[in-house]
Amino acid sequence: MSEMTGRSLQSDLPLLPTSVVGSYSVPEWLERLKTDFYLHRISPAHLNEIHDVAIKAAIKDQEQAGIDVVSDGELRRDNDIDYLLARIPGVSILNPAKSYYYDYFEAEVPEPLSSTREESSALGLVEDFVFTRSQTDRPIKFSFTGPFSLSRRIRSSAYNDHGDLVRSLAYALNVEARELVSAGATRLQIDEPFLAGYPDEVGLAIDAINIVTKGVDADWALHVCYGNRYARPSWEGHYDFLFPAVLDAEVGTLVLEFARKGYGDLSLFSRYSWERRLGLGVVDVKSEDVESTDLVAGRIRKALDVVPADRLIINPDCGLRHLPAAVARAKLRAMVAGAAALRRELTGSPVGQNTTWTEES
Amino acid sequence: MLVEVRPTKKLRGAKALDLTASLAPIVDVLCEDSLDLSRVRLVCDWVQYKNNFRDVIDVRPILSPPTNNGREGGAEENKLEIAVDLRRCDDAQLADKVRSVLAVRTDPNGLGRVYLEDWSTGTTSRIWEFNSLYWRFLGVWEKATGRLYEQALPGGESDARNIAGVHELIKEMFTVWDDLAAHNSLPDELYVIELGVGNGNQAKTWLDEFAKLDAERGTEYYRRLHYMMCDYSEHVLALARENVADHASHVSSFPLDATTPMTALGFLRYKVFLVYISNVYDNLPTEDVAQIGGHTYRAEVRAYLPKDVAATLAADFGIEPDSLVSAIDKLLSLGPELLVDALSGQFPDVARAAAFWIAVWDAVKIEERYAPMTGLDLYQIAPGVNGEMLRPLLERHGDVRMQVSNGAIASFVDTLPLLHPYGRLQCHDIFVTDPHQYRTGFLGPGKYDGSIVNWVNGPLLRHIGRRKGFDVSYAPFAHRTGTNIVTLTAQVRD
Numbered sequence: 029m030s031e032m033t034g035r036s037l038q039s040d041l042p043l044l045p046t047s048v049v050g051s052y053s054v055p056e057w058l059e060r061l062k063t064d065f066y067l068h069r070i071s072p073a074h075l076n077e078i079h080d081v082a083i084k085a086a087i088k089d090q091e092q093a094g095i096d097v098v099s100d101g102e103l104r105r106d107n108d109i110d111y112l113l114a115r116i117p118g119v120s121i122l123n124p125a126k127s128y129y130y131d132y133f134e135a136e137v138p139e140p141l142s143s144t145r146e147e148s149s150a151l152g153l154v155e156d157f158v159f160t161r162s163q164t165d166r167p168i169k170f171s172f173t174g175p176f177s178l179s180r181r182i183r184s185s186a187y188n189d190h191g192d193l194v195r196s197l198a199y200a201l202n203v204e205a206r207e208l209v210s211a212g213a214t215r216l217q218i219d220e221p222f223l224a225g226y227p228d229e230v231g232l233a234i235d236a237i238n239i240v241t242k243g244v245d246a247d248w249a250l251h252v253c254y255g256n257r258y259a260r261p262s263w264e265g266h267y268d269f270l271f272p273a274v275l276d277a278e279v280g281t282l283v284l285e286f287a288r289k290g291y292g293d294l295s296l297f298s299r300y301s302w303e304r305r306l307g308l309g310v311v312d313v314k315s316e317d318v319e320s321t322d323l324v325a326g327r328i329r330k331a332l333d334v335v336p337a338d339r340l341i342i343n344p345d346c347g348l349r350h351l352p353a354a355v356a357r358a359k360l361r362a363m364v365a366g367a368a369a370l371r372r373e374l375t376g377s378p379v380g381q382n383t384t385w386t387e388e389s
Numbered sequence: 390m391l392v393e394v395r396p397t398k399k400l401r402g403a404k405a406l407d408l409t410a411s412l413a414p415i416v417d418v419l420c421e422d423s424l425d426l427s428r429v430r431l432v433c434d435w436v437q438y439k440n441n442f443r444d445v446i447d448v449r450p451i452l453s454p455p456t457n458n459g460r461e462g463g464a465e466e467n468k469l470e471i472a473v474d475l476r477r478c479d480d481a482q483l484a485d486k487v488r489s490v491l492a493v494r495t496d497p498n499g500l501g502r503v504y505l506e507d508w509s510t511g512t513t514s515r516i517w518e519f520n521s522l523y524w525r526f527l528g529v530w531e532k533a534t535g536r537l538y539e540q541a542l543p544g545g546e547s548d549a550r551n552i553a554g555v556h557e558l559i560k561e562m563f564t565v566w567d568d569l570a571a572h573n574s575l576p577d578e579l580y581v582i583e584l585g586v587g588n589g590n591q592a593k594t595w596l597d598e599f600a601k602l603d604a605e606r607g608t609e610y611y612r613r614l615h616y617m618m619c620d621y622s623e624h625v626l627a628l629a630r631e632n633v634a635d636h637a638s639h640v641s642s643f644p645l646d647a648t649t650p651m652t653a654l655g656f657l658r659y660k661v662f663l664v665y666i667s668n669v670y671d672n673l674p675t676e677d678v679a680q681i682g683g684h685t686y687r688a689e690v691r692a693y694l695p696k697d698v699a700a701t702l703a704a705d706f707g708i709e710p711d712s713l714v715s716a717i718d719k720l721l722s723l724g725p726e727l728l729v730d731a732l733s734g735q736f737p738d739v740a741r742a743a744a745f746w747i748a749v750w751d752a753v754k755i756e757e758r759y760a761p762m763t764g765l766d767l768y769q770i771a772p773g774v775n776g777e778m779l780r781p782l783l784e785r786h787g788d789v790r791m792q793v794s795n796g797a798i799a800s801f802v803d804t805l806p807l808l809h810p811y812g813r814l815q816c817h818d819i820f821v822t823d824p825h826q827y828r829t830g831f832l833g834p835g836k837y838d839g840s841i842v843n844w845v846n847g848p849l850l851r852h853i854g855r856r857k858g859f860d861v862s863y864a865p866f867a868h869r870t871g872t873n874i875v876t877l878t879a880q881v882r883d
Contacts, residue, residue, distance in 0.1 A: 132883060257883055258858025261659060263810055265574055
């Protein structure tokens with residue numbers, strides 16, 4: 029692991045560790061209650077309590093499924109954008125009302141944002157991390173949407189160069205990342221769900237990611253997919269566009285979508301020298317069909333042709349938010365079983381080299 | 390007593406309806422009765438379909454909610470909706486008809502109706518078996534009536550054949566493809582699907598124009614084009630294949646239930662650039678929900694034949710009166726051709742069986758009652774879509790009754806996964822576009838030849854589309870005036 033990609037915590041985990049990308053199944057009743065909040069039918073205090081309960085359940089589901097690195101399911105967040113954008117000083121939410129919680133806010137940046145880390149202030153995600161930390165002994169991944177994708181949902185006439193807006197957002201996220209690490213976060217992930225729609229701008233996105241990660245002593249991951257808005261891909265294509273630019277990203281893990289699209293893009297890891305970790309998508313989050321253990325194992329086996337086992341992390345293609353809870357649980361169980369089967373093949377033991385769950389805090 | 394008059398436009402103008410004259414005999418009879426009038430709803434429609442399922446006066450019991458111990462509720466005494474078709478209120482026998490339907494409260498069999506089913510949800514009613522029969526044996530129906538099915542459509546032809554509309558659509562698609570091609574993102578195979586292809590006239594128009602416009606541009610998209618024709622009716626699909634024979638190497642055809650396109654087309658998930666549907670949704674099974682006094686009800690239905698009509702039918706076709714329902718069962722399960730084998734004594738040939746079918750269909754009526762719903766989430770609108778989707782419409786618009794358009798919604802939500810991120814669904818049909826229309830108009834069901842027509846719940850489709858990530862817009866059909874046809878367009882939002 030190079031210094032610039034932060035510390036590696038892989039040794040805490042078994043071979044072929046399993047994780048989630050971030051979001052977890054949002055029950056229909058929770059969607060209704062989140063919408064009720066915007067319709068002023070329930071208070072922020074009640075919604076917060078509801079979120080606490082839902083997050084506890086999401087963590088429990090992941091633990092029971094056997095996931096090695098869990099998340100809070102991003103259940104406090106309406107979607108991948110608003111929770112962050114609404115907290116960034118200088119970003120105006122034009123109409124804070126919604127008829128459906130999942131809708132995006134219309135966000136505007138009328139004046140340039142702080143353009144340095146020193147001038148930016150934290151976004152208050154630490155509280156979310158601390159709550160999650162208090163609910164589980166397992167390693168936690170904490171993810172947030174990256175500056176490039178956040179910028180695509182902002183209207184702004186304050187910048188002649190869109191890149192300046194992206195970089196300003198990156199500074200804000202960098203400050204937040206430092207706060208999170210100070211609070212004990214060790215695994216951070218930047219999600220760029222919009223990047224595949226703007227392949228020509230991958231260089232800008234990577235520059236901004238490096239601003240976010242700079243000086244933050246965490247095990248960083250970057251997740252790039254083809255979108256999961258309403259459980260649909262927002263774009264189609266191949267990961268060719270990421271390379272070689274992504275080689276400059278100061279992250280330790282690249283978390284990619286494969287299960288839905290097929291594994292043809294694995295060849296990119298032969299063509300380019302990516303000597304860091306790959307978060308391999310092995311379950312399709314856009315389909316309610318639950319993968320079999322054998323299918324998952326077969327998918328991992330394919331990846332082993334190009335990435336060594338000690339550099340593979342096993343995860344779903346993307347967040348599980350659109351799947352019914354029972355399906356999400358079943359998919360996670362299949363994923364864990366598939367990883368265990370491969371581990372057994374490789375080491376003779378389903379649990380691999382390390383069974384310690386205790387996370388440093 | 391609540392009186393709701395929906396066709397308010399009919400109350401003004403040179404040919405204004407005399408509402409007082411229409412309602413007076415009804416109100417007089419109600420006043421003679423022992424009903425608690427404070428719990429009666431008198432709901433007046435103007436049923437514009439000449440062939441329909443309504444009587445001039447219908448009584449609809451409003452059932453009570455289940456009790457706390459979960460037992461079913463019953464029809465509360467005197468809690469009734471009385472439905473009036475104002476179009477037929479100049480009937481001299483109106484008062485007698487009101488008396489006789491009210492008498493059903495104490496003598497359920499007093500009307501002597503011949504029921505074709507027990508109470509059922511709207512979508513599972515036998516009337517949809519007639520609808521299905523029509524499409525399965527369209528050729529028999531057309532031969533018997535001497536009319537082709539397109540002549541039964543509003544305006545006498547499918548709107549999708551309009552060349553100006555076809556040109557516009559193709560050119561917009563070319564623009565999207567050009568852009569994707571510029572970014573090396575255009576797939577090799579370019580898929581277009583038509584659901585409800587009918588006899589293929591519109592597919593032929595579309596393909597002819599596509600090939601011509603593509604040749605003019607020299608983009609060779611036609612070479613990559615796959616046009617998938619889908620229809621429920623094998624009969625019309627065979628005609629369609631003949632019709633597009635010039636494009637045979639670019640066309641595939643699938644017999645398909647429009648409510649479940651993914652069953653046959655799942656391999657095209659996220660690959661289709663255009664799904665094209667014309668005059669299909671209005672013909673798919675639906676049921677009604679109603680908000681009454683702040684409670685939500687599902688309209689349950691029971692198909693029947695009026696006593697006198699049933700007797701005439703039995704006599705005309707040489708069927709024992711007690712065997713009439715059995716003969717209809719056989720018609721619906723076997724179809725008119727095999728009915729000749731099953732009941733050869735009554736039906737010596739297919740023409741006679743078809744005549745029976747037409748006569749029965751013409752006579753079928755529907756009784757209704759309102760059954761309380763115990764939770765919208767427990768109500769399945771369509772696979773994967775529960776009744777919570779109705780909540781905004783029901784909560785925002787007070788007491789209202791509307792079609793759920795279950796079949797249309799099933800088709801819609803099972804079609805959306807086919808669309809490429811830059812794909813589009815375009816549908817020409819009769820859509821309600823403003824919930825207020827439910828307060829002012831009669832929107833079905835009616836009978837179009839041997840099929841059923843209902844206006845489609847556009848606001849609900851728009852809401853569900855939005856929850857699935859699509860913007861759904863409605864516009865009057867742009868290429869012909871004087872039509873009720875509306876164009877729905879669904880495209881990915883955000």
